[in-house]
Amino acid sequence: MADYVHEIRKLVGHRPIIMNTAAGILLNDHNEVLLNERVDTGNWSLPGGYLEFGETYAQACVREYKEDSGIDVEILDRIDIFDRGEVHYPNGDITQTISRLFLVKQVGGHELDHVTDETLSVRYFAFDKLPPLLNQQTADMLSAAEKFIQKN
Secondary structure, eight states: OTTHHHHHHHHHTTSOEEEEEEEEEOBOTTSOEEEEEETTTSSEEOSEEEOOTTOOHHHHHHHHHHHHHSEEEEEEEEEEEEOOOEEEOTTSOEEEEEEEEEEEEEEEEOOOOSOOSSEEEEEEEOTTSOOOBSOHHHHHHHHHHHHHHHHO
16 A cells, blocks of 8 residues: 555544654764755654555665665664654644664665755764754664664
8 A cells, every 4th residue: 555644644634643664774984874854844864754554664664765865775683663752743743653773784876966855865974963853762763773883
């Protein structure tokens, strides 16, 4: 079922809903993490997004990473699941997200060099010099990823 989120929103309007998401941590040679600047809110998040109906977390991560960043990725490892976090979108939608975070590696593609309907730009950031983030869950995911990377 393509565009599951829009189908659900047609039924429930702006009512708060719970949605599943997947995101990836991609590092460059300086251990900086790739983030995408969002069109809808103007702040930054990890490339990723909502699962479509019938899709796994890993499949959604790979698909959404390409859509948000232009980069083809492969899953290296699972970092954690995050179930605390609301997003209040400018259009009035409210969503509690349950997010699966993966460590990924680039296997193709290239960073977006143009604006899309979801991404203004992509850029690598040091974990201690992050830009304004989408929400607390994004901050929590980045913190967990940094700890995961230091252990491994």
